[in-house]
Amino acid sequence: MNTMKPSKPVILTGVRANNNIHIGNYFGAILPIINMTKRRPDEYDINLFIPDLHSFTTPIDHSKLYDSTLNNARVYTAAGLSLDNPSIHLYRQSYIPAHSELTWILDCFTGFGEMSRMTQFKDKGSKGDASVGLFNYPVLMAADILLYGATYVPVGDDQTQHLELTRDIAERMNRKFGDLFTVPKPVIQQHQFFGKDQGLRIKDLVNPAKKMSKSDESGKGIIFLSDDPKSAHKKIMSATTDSIGKVQYDKENQPGISNLLEILTLVRQDADGEVTLEKTANEYFGMDRYGDFKRIVADEVAEFLENFQNRLAAVDERAIEEKLASSEKDMNVVANETLYRVQKAVGLRK
Numbered sequence: 001m002n003t004m005k006p007s008k009p010v011i012l013t014g015v016r017a018n019n020n021i022h023i024g025n026y027f028g029a030i031l032p033i034i035n036m037t038k039r040r041p042d043e044y045d046i047n048l049f050i051p052d053l054h055s056f057t058t059p060i061d062h063s064k065l066y067d068s069t070l071n072n073a074r075v076y077t078a079a080g081l082s083l084d085n086p087s088i089h090l091y092r093q094s095y096i097p098a099h100s101e102l103t104w105i106l107d108c109f110t111g112f113g114e115m116s117r118m119t120q121f122k123d124k125g126s127k128g129d130a131s132v133g134l135f136n137y138p139v140l141m142a143a144d145i146l147l148y149g150a151t152y153v154p155v156g157d158d159q160t161q162h163l164e165l166t167r168d169i170a171e172r173m174n175r176k177f178g179d180l181f182t183v184p185k186p187v188i189q190q191h192q193f194f195g196k197d198q199g200l201r202i203k204d205l206v207n208p209a210k211k212m213s214k215s216d217e218s219g220k221g222i223i224f225l226s227d228d229p230k231s232a233h234k235k236i237m238s239a240t241t242d243s244i245g246k247v248q249y250d251k252e253n254q255p256g257i258s259n260l261l262e263i264l265t266l267v268r269q270d271a272d273g274e275v276t277l278e279k280t281a282n283e284y285f286g287m288d289r290y291g292d293f294k295r296i297v298a299d300e301v302a303e304f305l306e307n308f309q310n311r312l313a314a315v316d317e318r319a320i321e322e323k324l325a326s327s328e329k330d331m332n333v334v335a336n337e338t339l340y341r342v343q344k345a346v347g348l349r350k
């Protein structure tokens with residue numbers, strides 16, 4: 001069995017369709033892939049897609065889904081995605097039926113036990129009457145990745161377990177059927193590739209023990225890309241800190257301050273990719289007035305949002321729709337090739 005070899009290594013990621021994309025999504029997944037398109041534009045195929053089928057594993061307002069999906073494409077574009085580079089592919093998952101078809105096949109090679117260990121399901125699924133879709137979504141995610149032979153998949157820390165699951169499913173099927181899938185790199189190598197030592201996990205501003213998450217209902221601990229800069233400023237000014245009274249990067253004892261140092265570094269990186277956490281932490285090390293430090297972070301976050309929102313207002317809707325249509329056409333061809341190879345391997349095709 002021949003593995004389809006894309007001409008260039010593929011980097012792939014997606015953010016669920018949502019009008020409430022937050023800075024964790026932006027800095028954890030969107031920006032790393034966009035920076036790669038800028039730094040090494042011709043070395044990779046870049047698939048930045050919209051997992052619209054993943055967007056209702058928990059209940060949503062379906063009258064808004066279609067527009068939320070387009071909103072993701074607008075956000076990717078405002079973040080700097082070039083629409084005229086032919087190596088960049090922007091598409092919606094549900095426009096490529098092979099995603100759903102491959103999911104079913106992968107399902108039959110995935111253990112109920114291994115799925116039951118997925119911590120995200122355990123966290124969200126334990127809250128009541130969870131859907132089968134929520135349980136199964138990591139397998140759809142594996143299909144998203146394996147259909148295109150992706151090598152690198154930039155995701156935040158909360159998704160790394162799903163990436164490991166994808167590798168396990170691919171290796172299991174390769175052992176059984178020959179060289180069927182390109183296996184994405186192990187998580188550690190993924191981080192090295194993106195120049196980090198671990199996955200990003202921006203924390204909630206009110207409760208820095210948990211991650212910033214769109215499912216948080218109050219919204220007080222989250223900076224959304226759509227937040228009015230003034231209200232984002234207020235959220236940072238009321239972020240939870242500690243009683244130690246000295247700014248330093250110490251995630252264990254000062255999770256709130258450490259989170260603000262990370263956020264400050266990330267908004268600065270948006271303008272200048274060379275800024276590091278170490279540099280920011282050294283700059284403010286030992287500062288003893290948290291109010292002054294918070295004001296610096298709040299000012300820069302507000303400025304980042306203002307710039308981002310100006311770029312968002314200026315995106316070219318028509319160019320986005322044209323890019324979606326052309327990528328969806330091209331990606332159907334790539335995905336169907338992989339699907340056909342798998343169908344043959346499992347005996348569905350001659």
Ligand code: TYM
Binds near residue numbers: 016051
């Ligand atoms: P989603 O839509 O929940 O989140 C999108 C991306 O944002 C990252 N993220 C964070 N990063 C840092 N700090 C945070 N607080 C934070 N919160 C979220 C997530 O880790 C993710 O990378 N199943 C995926 C979407 C998906 C996908 C894929 C991703 C579907 N198919 C294939 C990669 C490849 C999800 O629900 O992400």
